[in-house]
Amino acid sequence: MIEPLHPRSRINRRNLLRSAGAAIALPLLTRTARAGDWPERPVTLVVPFAPGGTTDVLAHLLAEVLTRHYRQPFVIANKTGASGNIAAAFVASAPPDGYTFLIGTPGIHATNRLVYRSMDYDPVADFAPVILIARVPNLLSVTKALPVTSVAELIDYARQRPRQLVYGVSALGSTGHLSTELFKTMTGIEITPLPFKGSAPMLRDLADGRVHLTIDNLPASKPLVEAGEIRALAFTTAKRWEPMRQLPTIAESGLPGYETASWFTIGAPRATPPEIVTSLNATVAAYLGSASGAAQLRRIGAEPNGGSPEDMRRHVLAEIVRWEKVAKTAGIVPL
Template sequence: MSRISISGRRQFALRSLTAAVALGTGLLASVPAAAQAAYPSKTITMIVPFSAGGTTDILARIVSQALTAELGQSVIVDNRAGAGGNIGGQAAARATADGYTLFMGTVGTHAINATLYKKMPFDPIKDFAPLTRVANVPNLLVANPKQPFKNVKELIAYAKAHPGELNFGSSGNGSSIHLSGELFKTMAKVDMQHVPYKGSAPAVTDLLGNQIAIMFDNMPSAIQHVRSGKLRPIAVTTAKRSPELPDVPTIAESGVPGYEATSWFGLFAPAGTPPAVVARLNTAIVKVLAKADVKKKINEQGAEVYSETPEQFSAFIQKESVKWGKVVRESGASVD
C-alpha cells in the first residue's frame, strides 16, 4: 500500500510541475503581447534628417507636439542632418523596431536618393515600415530682393546672359529643393550653379544675406520671409497656384510650360516594427492630422495635410521612386 501511495504522490507531483511549467511558459509568451497592448510606455524619438528650422523640422515639431498629447508619452525631435537626409535615414533604419523610433521621411530620402547616390547606407523600401504621409508641400522659387530679376522670364534672361554665374541653394544633394532646380535648369535651358547645404535653414540664411541668389525652397521654411518682404517670391513649382500665396504665379504659367515639382513628407518606423504598433501609430497620426488646430498650423506653412493607410503610403512611394528616378537620370545629377 505504501509503495502505491508513494508512486501516486510522485505522479501527482510530476503532473503539477508540468502544469506549472506550461502556465509559466504561457505567461511569458503573453508578455510581448501585453507590452504591445500597453504601447507606448516611454518616450518616442522622431528622427528628422535635416537641420532645425527647415520644412521637415517644422512639420515634425507640429506633429510631435500633437502626438505627445494623443499618445500620452513625450515625442521628441532628434535632428540628424547631412548627406541629403541619408545620415538620419541610416540611424532610423538601424534603430530597434519597437515603435519608439520614428522617422520623418521626405521625397528625397524615399524617392530620390536611391537613384541619386551611388552608395546608399539604407534601403528606403526594405528598411522602413511606412505609417502615413503627413503633408504635400509646394516648392517656392524665391530670390534675394537685391537680385535684378522679379519674375521667371527675367530670371531666365539673366541666367542666359551670365552663364554659370547664378547660384541656387538647397537643403542638400538629392533633396526635392535640389532637384526642382535641376529640373528648371533642364527645361529652361539655363546654366546655374548648385550650392548644397545641410538643411534648408542654413541655405535660407545665406539667401537672406545674398550669399546665394535664388532657392527653390519648400514653402513652409520660406513663406514667413516672403510675407515680411525679406525674400522676393518669383513663382511656385506646383501645377496650380498656392492658396497661401494666390498672387504668385506658377513656373509653368510664367514661361516654362509643363514644369511641376511637389515635395511630400511622411512618417516611418523601422522595418520589422510589430503590425499592432504600426496600426496604433497610423491611427494616432491620422487622428491628430484631422484636428483643426493641427491642420491650421500646417496650412499656414503653405502645406497641405494628407493622411492615408500604411498600404496606400507604400504604393505611393513606389510610384514616386519611379517618377523621381527618371528626373534624376535625365538631369544628370549624381552624388558619389
C-alpha cells in the same frame, strides 16, 4: 554631373523595386486595434535636417500632438548629414520596438538614390510605412539684391551671366535640388549649386545675398517671404497655391509642363510591431483630418494628407518612378 557626399556601403539599384515587393506588408488592422501599453517611455522622432526647416517644423507640430495623446514625451532628434542618409540609416538599424521613428522626405524615400550610388539603407525595404503626413509645394525664390521680379526676368538675367549665379541646395537629392536641375535643363541656363545641411541655413544665406536663388519647400520659405527678406517668384506645382494666389506657377511663367512638389512621411524600422504602426497611424490621421489640424498645417504652407500605411507605400513607389524620369530629363546620374 553632381558629386555625392561621402557614400559608404553599396545598395544594388537594380534590386530596389524588387525589394519593394518583398518589403513587409502591414496588415490592415482596424483602428480599434490596441498597441498594448505602448508607449511606456519617451519616443524619438528623428529629423534628418537642421532645426528650422520644413521637416523640423512638421516634426515639432506632430510631437506636441502625440505627446498630449499618448501622455509620453515625443522628442525630436536632429541627425543631419548626407542629405538625410545618416538619419535614415540610423532609424533603419534602430531596434524595431516603437521608440524610434523617422520623419521622412522624398530624398530619403525616392530621390537620394538618384544622386548617391551607395547608401547604408534600402529606402523601401528597410522601413515600415506609417503615414504620409503632408504634401508641400516648392517655391522658386531669389535674393532681394537680384534685380528680377519674374521667372522670365530671372531666366534672361541668368542667360546673360552664365555660371555667375549660385543656387542654394538644402540637401543633395532633395526635391528642391532636382527641381532646380530640371529648371536648368528646361531653360538652358547655367547656374552653380551650393549644398547646405538643411533649409534654414540655406535660406539665411539667400536672405543675406550669399546665394542668388533657390527652389525649396514653401513652409521653410514662407516666413522669410512674408518678412520681406527674400523675393518669391513662382510655385513649382501644376496649380497655384490658394492662400498665395498672387504668385504664378513656373509652368504658366513660360515653362509649360514644369511640375514638381514635395511631401513628408513617418516611417519606422521595418520589423516594428504592426499594432504600434496602426496606433500611430490612427492618431496622426485623426489630427490631419481634424479642422484644427488641417488649418494648422495650411497656415505653414502644407496640405495635410493622411491615409493608411499601405497608401504611403504606394505613394513612395509611384514617386520613385516619377523622380527617375525627372532625373533622366535633367541628366542627373549617381556617382
